[in-house]
Amino acid sequence: MSAPLAGIRVVDFSRVLAGPYASMMLADLGADVIKIESPSGDDTRSWTPPVDDSGRGTYFSSVNRNKRSIICDLRDPEGAAEARQLALSADVLIENFRPGTMTQFGLGWDDLEAENPSLVYCSVTGFGSGEGAHLPGYDLLVQAVGGVMSVTGAADAEPTKVGVALVDVITGQNAVVGIQAALRVRDRTGVGQRVEVNLLSSLLSALVNQASAALNTGVSPQRMGNAHPSIAPYETFTAQDGPFVIAVGNDGQFRRLVGLLGLAELAGDPRFARNENRVTNRGELRTILESRLSAESVQHWVHTMTAGGIPAGPVNDVGQAIAFAESLGLPAVTEITSSGRTSKQISNPITLSRTPTQYRLVPPDLGQHQGAAWLPAEGTS
Template structure:
């Protein structure tokens, strides 16, 4: 595929991506989707997720790796060798942004840390992603499951009478990747004003704690930690999963007007005047009785019937879809949730979730499939900017 492309929002920005697995690669893919030239710098063994199989795509590549590495170029740099380290430094010296998620201290050991690189290039934006920060938590491994546990998410996920449960995707990594993306863009905007780059630090633990939003704020305000409620909401009812005659559905009533409409749909209008259920606060207090009453009413007809009836009167409701059904549902709403990337040179095709950010003038584009390991070694190392920069890179300490 040609390296030339139609201008994107980030065309002209080069990213040296030293990150692996999910949080960092997710952030850099988001940058790449909008035109940044992302050079994925890998060890000879490659990103760990290259071997996280099954499942694999039509080309036998890990779908996990492919999910967060499209639109990038891959080069191999063995940082344990003089040549590999020189190559990595040369690429970093040409970058506007460096992203890394090594344990704190590793990049310093190779002379690829923020202080060293910014001494030579004060305009550099340097983003570090860690599990638990760069100080006391520096030695702790930042795995998503571990952070879900110690960060409190598992304590509020799952049924009340069941063990703590993780979310079904590495949601902490995704949150942290989005925070890294935001921090990088903020730093680039500030660089536009001052000409100076800066360090961006994000970590998994505080990303999760911030992402707990209302659950975190209630804990801080009251000193009481919330507990598992299954699919129920701590402050709203009815707002959970119910059983129809054929499958499950969700009803998400957000106010008293919606509840009155919902009671009418159920052919139980008297519920809206029952003092146990007349207000949201009273419904929360009598959640168990309300759930039983609603389930008894819903079980006589199909979930599709109830969803259709709710939609007609503005009551939020929906089927509990599989992932495949969810993509079909998005398509039925006219949403572009799927992106197909084709590589003309190799014939490879990847079908993935589309970038969810929609810009009217410079939309995301899908021009490169996730690269093979070292696929662009020659193209990057022979790049004039990279070669010219070698003399300016600080020597290894």
């Protein structure tokens, strides 16, 4: 059985993260992705260190597998003409230039739709194509103005960004959903359409309960460190040798927790019997719990609580997190070999029982597939 997106050609003009993440997800699902790069290449090619064993940057590698790279200098008429040919051959086009830039090169939606009416044209912006079109779409900037930094970090510390460009990743995922929805419509009608996603709207949607609280109460949530505004105990606690997480999600789990700790009387204490009471009195509860938790190690508590049906876990670093997933039998790591190279990659998180994701090509060198863009992907590695 062929891959879900086999036969779909994606011409990807995007750089850095949100757009390349989206095109990589489509490529994993079988699409033939042609990465269009300037003569200097995607910015992330030079974002080093760190580098892998071959000396190539790990940032670029993280979002560019399964793609072919060609160079088109859009400022050169010949390069722009080649890019236009590719765009007119595409099922999907992805771009994340500032609004209006693609039009300058004859590659805007209105320029292409008349000649390629089945095209799905996806634009990724920072703040939309209207009043915010002039604003630069950097993940850190959007985390700041989009509110997530205001709820991240300790209450007595400065606002803190998430430790990865999560807004870009979420926006890339939204782009994939929008593109596949548009392809589904095209399957029925034969007609493509424009898909627009932006970082700010993606972040506001991803704020879920925090945004809902602000919208419906008129009071914006504040930073609470690792605590949860609506559940307790649901945060990090300190054991004898360091921090770990307890994530109690209901009253039954709380009763099991305090029973396991030898503090069963807390389950009947009116300050803690119900979740809403525990949220109100979380400071007192934390003090009581930590006085008991400090007597044993993280490993002891995680093992004991997990066995007792209480969600708990250590605060792993990234390497430990990958190893943990592997220990659970989750396919966290994939090695791709092509063009005489091997690249270690984090696996696509989507599992399909009949048409699994595919790993065909290592992240390409700049212009590696020049002159081969019209060939099927299978013949260009």
